[in-house]
Amino acid sequence: MKTVLFALRVSDLDRSLAFYRTVGYVDLGTVPFDDGSSLVWLRLPAEKSVSLELVHRPADGPVEVGGFQHFAIEVESLAETLERLIAAGLRPGEPELPGGTEGPKTSWLVDPDGYRIELVEWPPSGPPTVE
Template identity: 40%
Template sequence: MTVRTLLVGLRVTDLDRSRGFYQALGYIVVGTVPDTPFGSLTMLQLPDDPFVTVELAHDPARPVTDTGGLNHLAIQTDDLHATIATLAAHGIQTDPARPTAGPDEPLVTMVRDPDGYLVELVQWPEGHAVGMTAEDFRSG
């Protein structure tokens, strides 16, 4: 049996504003599904990722009132400072980039999307595998 995480579905209040936020992060809209039990769905994918990873669910009758059930969404970038500058150009402010510990640790920053979901932006140190693996948790 094979199991794989497909995507994270986020309920959004203002679809245009949320779509603009995620597009500023680099996502592209690859499709929509109107009139589902969750509302309309907008499927987002990063340009170098072969798969949809974020779904924006919008139903005007069901606005976001609480984001407490989702701790955060983590997104990898190859240049955190450039990503912060791109977001700033779109009027989106982030925390400053900071290393999580030492020079061999990732740079990270946090930003909130229009509905208040916490988004962690991560730049791995040079030579790190793409993504997070069990190796990241082995004690040295």
């Protein structure tokens, strides 16, 4: 088994698409429904298939984020990623070293609906693995 994707319900599809495209996601396709709802499938450039689904249901009203903690995106260089995102008008948080100087470098970003995204640059030893 493996995780295929996760879905986030969004209040304003155009606003969310602009945000996630700025982060680096690319569109794979849209599934429209007769009631005005739609699903949009996205992936990061290094991914071969969909990894994020934006769910837009205008009739349900604004999204209220609750119970969802965050999701993480691995980046090659946190410093370069933050520079690019800031230049594009996004507001990532200051870099952090939650595992100390030998651990990962992280920063937090919040999407237009309030979903939290952790940007992670792993140390040279790589991410934790199971043998």
